[in-house]
Amino acid sequence: MKQFAILLACLGAAACSHANPDTDTLSQLRAMGRDAACDSDQQCRTVPLGAKSCGGPEGYLAYSTARSDPARVAQLAERYRKQRSNANSRSGMASDCRFMADPGAACVAGKCQLGGALDR
Secondary structure, eight states: OHHHHHHHHHHHSGGGGTTSTTHHHHHHHHHHHHSOBOSSGGGEEEEEESOOTTSSOSEEEEEETTTSOHHHHHHHHHHHHHHHHHHHHHHTOOOOOOOOOOOOEEEETTEEEESSGGGO
16 A cells, blocks of 8 residues: 555656656546556556656556556556656656565555455
């Protein structure tokens, strides 16, 4: 849950999208995360989001394969990763370089949510 809170804080913060070309891509990814209805854990997946300046994702997004095409999600996530990586390079942005493990996703109360799936 802590990683989910960090991701939400980052995704909502202006500092995480200071380069604005990535705003549309991030908006599309957020929409897929909000529309994550599910009937089972098998429909829930995660995708890494963004890029830390020293490597690795800034966070993860849970989404539902019942509502979103995994290939489209991967395409948008890769576009967003490249945008964030380029923005980091241009700005000289530093990050905490902390490794963020994939928290997995589980179907909870009919919606895919981060966490829990890897612990089962």
